[in-house]
Amino acid sequence: MTMLRLPTMVDVHVHMRVPGGEHKEDFDSGTAAALAGGVTQLLAMPNTSPPIVDAAIFDVAATQAAAQARCDYGIYLGATDENAPLNPALQRRAAGLKIYVNDTFGTLRVESLATMQNHFRAWRGPGPIVVHAEGLFVPACIALAAQYDQHVHFAHISRGSEIVAIRSAKERGLPVSCEVAPHHLWLDERDLPRLGPYGDMRPRLATEGDRKVLWEAVRSGVVDCIATDHAPHLREEKESNSPPPGVPGLETTLPLLLNAVQATRLTIEQVVALTATNPRRLFHLTEPAESYLEVEIGALWTLPERGWQTRPDWSPFAGERVAARLRRTVLRGQIAYEDGVVHAAPGSGRDVREY
Amino acid sequence: MTMLRLPTMVDVHVHMRVPGGEHKEDFDSGTAAALAGGVTQLLAMPNTSPPIVDAAIFDVAATQAAAQARCDYGIYLGATDENAPLNPALQRRAAGLKIYVNDTFGTLRVESLATMQNHFRAWRGPGPIVVHAEGLFVPACIALAAQYDQHVHFAHISRGSEIVAIRSAKERGLPVSCEVAPHHLWLDERDLPRLGPYGDMRPRLATEGDRKVLWEAVRSGVVDCIATDHAPHLREEKESNSPPPGVPGLETTLPLLLNAVQATRLTIEQVVALTATNPRRLFHLTEPAESYLEVEIGALWTLPERGWQTRPDWSPFAGERVAARLRRTVLRGQIAYEDGVVHAAPGSGRDVREY
Numbered sequence: 001m002t003m004l005r006l007p008t009m010v011d012v013h014v015h016m017r018v019p020g021g022e023h024k025e026d027f028d029s030g031t032a033a034a035l036a037g038g039v040t041q042l043l044a045m046p047n048t049s050p051p052i053v054d055a056a057i058f059d060v061a062a063t064q065a066a067a068q069a070r071c072d073y074g075i076y077l078g079a080t081d082e083n084a085p086l087n088p089a090l091q092r093r094a095a096g097l098k099i100y101v102n103d104t105f106g107t108l109r110v111e112s113l114a115t116m117q118n119h120f121r122a123w124r125g126p127g128p129i130v131v132h133a134e135g136l137f138v139p140a141c142i143a144l145a146a147q148y149d150q151h152v153h154f155a156h157i158s159r160g161s162e163i164v165a166i167r168s169a170k171e172r173g174l175p176v177s178c179e180v181a182p183h184h185l186w187l188d189e190r191d192l193p194r195l196g197p198y199g200d201m202r203p204r205l206a207t208e209g210d211r212k213v214l215w216e217a218v219r220s221g222v223v224d225c226i227a228t229d230h231a232p233h234l235r236e237e238k239e240s241n242s243p244p245p246g247v248p249g250l251e252t253t254l255p256l257l258l259n260a261v262q263a264t265r266l267t268i269e270q271v272v273a274l275t276a277t278n279p280r281r282l283f284h285l286t287e288p289a290e291s292y293l294e295v296e297i298g299a300l301w302t303l304p305e306r307g308w309q310t311r312p313d314w315s316p317f318a319g320e321r322v323a324a325r326l327r328r329t330v331l332r333g334q335i336a337y338e339d340g341v342v343h344a345a346p347g348s349g350r351d352v353r354e355y
Numbered sequence: 356m357t358m359l360r361l362p363t364m365v366d367v368h369v370h371m372r373v374p375g376g377e378h379k380e381d382f383d384s385g386t387a388a389a390l391a392g393g394v395t396q397l398l399a400m401p402n403t404s405p406p407i408v409d410a411a412i413f414d415v416a417a418t419q420a421a422a423q424a425r426c427d428y429g430i431y432l433g434a435t436d437e438n439a440p441l442n443p444a445l446q447r448r449a450a451g452l453k454i455y456v457n458d459t460f461g462t463l464r465v466e467s468l469a470t471m472q473n474h475f476r477a478w479r480g481p482g483p484i485v486v487h488a489e490g491l492f493v494p495a496c497i498a499l500a501a502q503y504d505q506h507v508h509f510a511h512i513s514r515g516s517e518i519v520a521i522r523s524a525k526e527r528g529l530p531v532s533c534e535v536a537p538h539h540l541w542l543d544e545r546d547l548p549r550l551g552p553y554g555d556m557r558p559r560l561a562t563e564g565d566r567k568v569l570w571e572a573v574r575s576g577v578v579d580c581i582a583t584d585h586a587p588h589l590r591e592e593k594e595s596n597s598p599p600p601g602v603p604g605l606e607t608t609l610p611l612l613l614n615a616v617q618a619t620r621l622t623i624e625q626v627v628a629l630t631a632t633n634p635r636r637l638f639h640l641t642e643p644a645e646s647y648l649e650v651e652i653g654a655l656w657t658l659p660e661r662g663w664q665t666r667p668d669w670s671p672f673a674g675e676r677v678a679a680r681l682r683r684t685v686l687r688g689q690i691a692y693e694d695g696v697v698h699a700a701p702g703s704g705r706d707v708r709e710y
Contacts, residue, residue, distance in 0.1 A: 101491065113490045114516035135468045136456065139498030140491040146501075147494070147523045161469040168502045 006293040008040035010279040013227035018064045020049025025232040025311045027068035033310040034071045035329045035337040037251040038293045043095040046078035047106030053078045069349030078108045081115045085122030096127030101137040104202040120148040126284045128153040138162045142169045154178035158203040160213030167222045179227040197243035226274045232312045248310045252317045258324030294328040361648040363395035365634040368582035373419045375404025380587040380666045382423035388665040389426045390684045390692040392606040393648045398450040401433035402461030408433045424704030433463045436470045440477030451482030456492040459557040475503040481639045483508040493517045497524045509533035511584045513558040515568030522577045534582040537608045552598035581629045587667045603665045607672045613679030649683040
């Protein structure tokens, strides 16, 4: 067994369900899960109820976050057909602009080229434009990135063909980046019979071939970040007649990644780049001072069915044998998490756009 | 009244309905309509029954065309999820590769990024890749053109937002071109109540604002070609419970364009570029020798309800007052059309890829 000290992680893609879905997750339970997973900065998606598409709803989410968050957080603005241009002061408060080009959980969706052009023309950041774009919408967003010289970050890329498009765009010097979710790296459509609704998310699990291309793209640096797309839904919702798509991920990503290091599929330097250095650079986030993780390498354990911090308390990775464990998360000099217990208090987290 | 001699026209986008839809149009009636409209070279789309997606069906269409065509013709190959890469010898025989990214008449459709990449990787021409792409699929195809350095020609562009994307791509030096159909220049959604199913086509009639942007793009050279998307359907089909989309256009384009010259909306040089010089250059077509049009300028007449060469014998432009008339189409030194009578015999037309 060896102890390893690592930079704290950033998760640029989580769903905190605030406002409107607090029975699934809120900033209290969600940031506890983050700290238990080694994440000290998370960026929360805007497909809430109502969606975060203007200053009033943004304030509702930001107020709840300030009161409840145990780790640092940013909040995305969601694009609609009506809300371009977004107020520049509001843009500066946001983690980024999220555009749902493909259909997923919630009502946010942009299908029109004219709307996309309006948002690409008007967005100033500092966060990037993050797109849920699958298939042909990937090259569509690449062309928009080129036309408007906008940094476009592709959320949860899941298919080999999409990697081909993004790799080529990067080679041509276009301002694009991308993330891959752990479930698309560790699971594929062959896991669906076993997982049932617990394996349903958007983008859906892809083929074994897609999974191989994703791993190669992670290793070669075409993939910039690992982000969980932590999408909590209760067990009873997943077992209902119309199960919502999405799986939790905040607490399982670090052990899975360190397992990949043990298996020599990744180096520890690649893990740090994918979870800390790259997302901070791409999203213009400052690393919190005096913050680090302590990880025990070689500790064999099995990811459990229950006992997680996330409110739904299940994981699609339950049963997976891993060989590393997070012992301690230190945030601004304080032990925020240690050996299964979250110590950071609600309200101690800070807004990433305010430091 | 003055007589004007013009180069013969090319129409890079017509539906000859061969094989399988000959009751709507075939190369006999369709090329008669072409000559009566000033067109001596037309390129026929592959969304037939069965669609033209392999050498066997291509041969069926080419054999009928050789026997029946009164003017010169090329035949497109249609892309499917299964037929990439297409045989290089077959590619050389084709007018181009048509990819239906959006849904329209017929069964041809490509929705997958992987299929698009396969076709873009494999296509060698000499004809371009022609796409039916609307909305966000326009930037998607622009990015594919850039990635694979493939000439992409956008069929029947109909919206201002699409022009914005194409103009920008051209400014960045990307290998793209586009056509606009007369119905999108002379009609818009305000004409729908009057036209009913006779005003239904894909892309649908757009807004008055879109129409203004299209006109400006035609005048500024962003639009390379006028192409009719001549899509013949019988009156009884258009008046059925499920009317198919599409309108005839071969015989009405030249009078409408010359009317625009009379109204100083276009110059005669622009008309020649849009209907002859540009399409021949972009599609690598040789102008037939000793061929020209004789047009009478100042002859006021009304486009009629009936009496057209096209088999469906109707026009969405019936009732339009125009101030120019095609008197004579001369093809390879022979009078192919004169004053309402088609003289060129079936079988006298040639395959544009064989000279």
